[in-house]
Amino acid sequence: xAQVTQNPRYLITVTGKKLTVTCSQNMNxxxxxxxxQDPGLGLRQIYYSMNVEVTDKGxxxxxxxxxxxxxxxxxxxLESPSPNQTSLYFCASSFRGGQGKAEQFFGPGTRLTVx
Amino acid sequence: xxxxxQMEGPVTLSxxxxxxxxxxxxxxxxxxLFWYVQYPGEGLQLLLKATKADDxxxxxxxxxxxxxxxxxxxxxxxxxxxxxxxxxxxxxxxAYTDKLIFGTGTRLQVFP
Numbered sequence: 001x002a003q004v005t006q007n008p009r010y011l012i013t014v015t016g017k018k019l020t021v022t023c024s025q026n027m028n029x030x031x032x033x034x035x036x037q038d039p040g041l042g043l044r045q046i047y048y049s050m051n052v053e054v055t056d057k058g059x060x061x062x063x064x065x066x067x068x069x070x071x072x073x074x075x076x077x078l079e080s081p082s083p084n085q086t087s088l089y090f091c092a093s094s095f096r097g098g099q100g101k102a103e104q105f106f107g108p109g110t111r112l113t114v115x
Numbered sequence: 116x117x118x119x120x121q122m123e124g125p126v127t128l129s130x131x132x133x134x135x136x137x138x139x140x141x142x143x144x145x146x147x148l149f150w151y152v153q154y155p156g157e158g159l160q161l162l163l164k165a166t167k168a169d170d171x172x173x174x175x176x177x178x179x180x181x182x183x184x185x186x187x188x189x190x191x192x193x194x195x196x197x198x199x200x201x202x203x204x205x206x207x208x209x210a211y212t213d214k215l216i217f218g219t220g221t222r223l224q225v226f227p
Contacts, residue, residue, distance in 0.1 A: 004158075031213050033215070035217075042218055042220050043159075045214060045215070058214070090158060103149075104161075104215055106151075106158040106159040107158055108157060109157075
């Protein structure tokens with residue numbers, strides 16, 4: 001089954017304790033992206049990757065890191081989490097666009113609480 | 116910069132009522148336009164899309180037409196069901212990038 005998986009689905013942690021949220025896709029997509037969803041703000045892009053070893057900042061990258069060592073995986077790293085990073089996080093992937101942009105497929109989400 | 120504006124929610128309707136959720140956009144060139152739906156506790160799913168002016172996207176009884184002249188992509192359904200209760204996001208991808216830009220979402224609640 002074609003899908004984007006994320007782990008963990010739920011996480012409660014404390015300020016300053018490094019954590020990683022994993023994201024994996026099995027559709028051979030070049031493009032992968034991380035978003036955070038906050039009430040009243042919709043989804044905002046954190047980081048994206050056009051292909052292996054190519055990553056770039058989105059709209060809200062502060063406090064986050066990513067890596068893209070393999071095509072299928074795109075982990076999100078919070079080196080020193082803070083309470084303002086409490087949010088719902090989504091990973092997404094797609095083929096690269098062109099005429100008629102490709103659909104982005106979303107993972108189920110990771111609800112993170114930083115105390 | 117490029118952006119999407121959609122109507123505030125929640126939208127509350129009775130079953131079988133007509134639905135419209137307004138969406139307008141600002142973008143250079145010809146973006147691709149999307150509606151995504153998020154059911155409670157789930158991720159986002161593509162509902163429909165349109166990639167050029169006057170295209171109509173449709174799926175599951177929902178429709179939206181890409182109107183370049185009014186920069187709009189309003190979502191409509193003739194007869195909503197309780198199972199349509201969800202959050203609906205209008206989004207665009209500009210012509211020059213793969214970045215998906217979202218509106219703030221509109222919660223739809225349908226009562227029997």
